[in-house]
Every structure is written in C-alpha cells, then in structure tokens.
Amino acid sequence: EIGYYEEPFRPQYHFSPPEKWMNDPNGLVYHQGVYHLFYQYYPEDIVWGPMHWGHATSTDLLHWENKPIALYPDENGLIFSGSAVIDHENTSGLGSEENPPLVAIFTYHDMEKEKGGGNDHQIQGVAYSLDNGETFTMYEGNPVLLNSEFRDFRDPKVFWDEDMKHWVMALVAGDHLRLYHSDNLLEWTYMSRFGEDQGAHGGVWECPDLFELQVEGTDEKKWVLLISINPGAPNGGSGTQYFVGDFDGITFTSEQQEAKWLDWGTDNYAGVTYNNTPGDERIFIGWMSNWDYARDTPTEVWRSAMTLPRKLSLAIYEGEYTLVNYPIEGVADLLVEEKSLKLQVPAGGEVSTELNNGSQSRIHFTSPMEDLSFILKNESGEVLVLKLDPGQGLLNLDRSASGLVDFKETFGRVQQMPLEHLGDGELEFDIFTDASSIEVFINKGQFAMTAQVFPTEPYSELLISNQGSEPVEILQVEVHAVNR
Numbered sequence: 001e002i003g004y005y006e007e008p009f010r011p012q013y014h015f016s017p018p019e020k021w022m023n024d025p026n027g028l029v030y031h032q033g034v035y036h037l038f039y040q041y042y043p044e045d046i047v048w049g050p051m052h053w054g055h056a057t058s059t060d061l062l063h064w065e066n067k068p069i070a071l072y073p074d075e076n077g078l079i080f081s082g083s084a085v086i087d088h089e090n091t092s093g094l095g096s097e098e099n100p101p102l103v104a105i106f107t108y109h110d111m112e113k114e115k116g117g118g119n120d121h122q123i124q125g126v127a128y129s130l131d132n133g134e135t136f137t138m139y140e141g142n143p144v145l146l147n148s149e150f151r152d153f154r155d156p157k158v159f160w161d162e163d164m165k166h167w168v169m170a171l172v173a174g175d176h177l178r179l180y181h182s183d184n185l186l187e188w189t190y191m192s193r194f195g196e197d198q199g200a201h202g203g204v205w206e207c208p209d210l211f212e213l214q215v216e217g218t219d220e221k222k223w224v225l226l227i228s229i230n231p232g233a234p235n236g237g238s239g240t241q242y243f244v245g246d247f248d249g250i251t252f253t254s255e256q257q258e259a260k261w262l263d264w265g266t267d268n269y270a271g272v273t274y275n276n277t278p279g280d281e282r283i284f285i286g287w288m289s290n291w292d293y294a295r296d297t298p299t300e301v302w303r304s305a306m307t308l309p310r311k312l313s314l315a316i317y318e319g320e321y322t323l324v325n326y327p328i329e330g331v332a333d334l335l336v337e338e339k340s341l342k343l344q345v346p347a348g349g350e351v352s353t354e355l356n357n358g359s360q361s362r363i364h365f366t367s368p369m370e371d372l373s374f375i376l377k378n379e380s381g382e383v384l385v386l387k388l389d390p391g392q393g394l395l396n397l398d399r400s401a402s403g404l405v406d407f408k409e410t411f412g413r414v415q416q417m418p419l420e421h422l423g424d425g426e427l428e429f430d431i432f433t434d435a436s437s438i439e440v441f442i443n444k445g446q447f448a449m450t451a452q453v454f455p456t457e458p459y460s461e462l463l464i465s466n467q468g469s470e471p472v473e474i475l476q477v478e479v480h481a482v483n484r
C-alpha cells in the first residue's frame, strides 16, 4: 500500500494535485487569511485534456489543503488560464459591499469549434464566489470579452489600478500584450498594446502579469511585465521572460529590446503573482514543468508540481534592472539543521559530505567563481551536476545521468545559465531539492534555475570537485532537511 502523497517522486513541500494532470497556476489571490491556488486541471487523465480549474488553499503558501474542483467547462468552452480579484466595492454587482465577491476572470477555449474547423477564437469569461472560493457561479452574461481578430487571445490577469480607479486586464494575443480597462469587471474597453518588436518571440506569448515594484535601495518605482513563451526559452521549450518599464495607466513601455529570463532552468513556466497579498508583497508561483515533455514525465498518479512560492523584487546590478526571485521567508520554518561546516577542496581533487535527507533538503554554501562542480549523487551512482564555467561565465546544470531521463530525448540536455554582473564574484548558493525537483538560487535570487529530476533513490552525498590548479575553500556550507 502506498500512502497518500507517498508515491515515488511525490513532492513533499511543493504543491502537487492529489491525482491527474495539472498545468498553470491560476487565480492566485489572497482573501480573509487564505491564499488560493487554482490551477489548470484535467481530472480524467494524467495528460492534458478539457481544462477545469482545480483548487487548493493555504494559510502559509507551503501547506495546502485540496479543495473540490472550482470551475468546470460549460457551453462556452473549456476553462483556460486566468486570474482572480476581490471586488471590495462590489463594482460588478455580483455580491455586496458587506460580502465582496471573489471574481475569477479566465479564457474560454472552444474545442468543438476548433475541431469543426470553425472560428476557435478565444474569449474571456467571469465566475464569482460569495463564500471565499468554496463554490462558484458562472456569470450569466458570459462571455465578457469577445474577439474575432486573434486565434490566441488568452490568460487575462486583472488588477485594480488605484491611480485610475478602475480595473485593468492584461492579456496576450499571440505575439503581443493587450491592455483593457473596466469599471465593473464585466465590460472591457481596449487601451493599448505592447511587445511585437521586443523580447523573445520563439513561440506564442502566454500568461502575462503586470505589476509595480520599488527598485531596491532607491525611491524609484518600475513596472514589470511577465510573459511566458512556448517554445523559445533559452534552454529549450517553455520559459518566462520579463520586461522592466513604465505604465502610465494606459500604455506599458520599456526600453528593453532583448529578453530577460526570470529563471534559466527548463521547469518554471506560466508563473504569475498573487493579487491582494498582505503588505503588498509580490509572490510568484510557477508550474514546474515544460511543454516539451510535460506529458511524458515518469509519474503515474498525478503529473507535475508548482515551484516554491517566491518573493519578487527589483534590483539594479551594475546598471542592469534585474527581477530577483527567491523563496518566501516562511520556508525557513520548514528547515531542520543537519550540519554546518566549511570545506577545503584540493586542486584537482574532491571532497564529499553526506546528505541524510537528500530528497528533501536545502543546501547552502558560498563559492568563488572557479572551476568547480557540485554534484548530488545517490547510491546507484545517479548524479545531478552543477558545473561552474568561469571561462564562459556560466553555470551548467547537467541532469543527463540524474535518474530516469529516457522518457524524452531532450530531457537530458545540459542547461546553461549566464552569470553576469557578479560584482565581487562570490556566489552564494541556495539549493532546494524535493523528491522530483531542484531549485537553485544564487545570490538570494539574482539568478534562479529550476529543473525536474527523477532520481530512483534519494541523493545521499554532495560531492564538490575542483578541476582548477589552486585549492578552493567553500564557506558557510549548511545542510538542512526540509520538513513537509
């Protein structure tokens, strides 16, 4: 008998659905002490199919309670990705000021029309809950935003614009972002577009998010636009780019021509941020998979998990705006200290330290940018290799021998992350492993790399190998077990 959430590869401190297929996080909103996580869900199979919104809630973003399915497909189509807001002033008239509605805004996709060769242009719909997400009612006037121009027209992210005193919707239409506004969440007026000539365009734009952040250490505020793209990510398949710019209430503009990437690993996609969080924190959750092989990964009961919740902030490194993403502070409460040491690695040699709880651990250390490899290894000899390349200024993640990898040919490809604007050159690593993932953060989220891995037994050893001609000291090595 395999227990609930105890199957092989089952994440222990990352959200995964109890069973069946999951993709994007949807409707991330905080209300009355509860964080909601809705998600793209197909309850009949472990591959993508007619989409619903699954639902889970949490008070700390780390321990989740599974809830009944929130939204089912209806006569307008399948329920694709979208967002949720709390309509405090009952602008929609769907609730009351005493009991403000939780309003979900999502994309309808009509498979029947698509199959019939008809017009499958995506449209937007609304559903609302008057009991803090327990149950939803479809708005009877759906759809709320029609479209006859674009085949891809989806993933609305809605937020309240306090300066303009109206709602704003960001959505994507194939190769660009479109912004709309509304006084009541039900009637939407077009404002502006952005992006066909900027950033990466290797594939369709998906899952936008637009928000303002204070630039660390300054009085300046900037707007950040997240855009997921599939394919066209730097290490293949799907990934998330961002733009730093300005929003004047009507138009988003950015001087940025080249894409910047939120995460260089292959497994952080369709991520967006919470609406309505206490203290205005920007908290991001991504889907820890890649459309390239999402349906092929070796699990049977459920498929895929979400990233750790990450706090976003905006910093300037050597003149370059950088979106920093790093696990929320609450993660510290899950950590149990295993050991703390410093390691001398001789030139041309290696040292090793044991991991008691390698499938759920947090490994921290500070390293110079030298010819070093950090290797997680288990008793079957499966290895996950993080290799610094000082010549090229890269970190390589090699999972080609990390466990089960043969389910898709591209899965074993080496992933690269350029380490630019390093300042004094020190690298402070934070590595989080769960049963089937690794999340690598450098310098508190200046760089992030997220990847799925399927080791057939826990990694039991951290091996540091020095290919350089000088001995190297690895400082502040700390290993923690991560509790569920």
Ligand code: FRU
Binding pocket: 023, 024, 040, 051, 080, 081, 107, 154, 155, 206, 207, 270
């Ligand atoms: C992103 C995405 C969205 C779409 C959803 C469908 O992964 O393709 O654009 O709404 O998944 O499940």
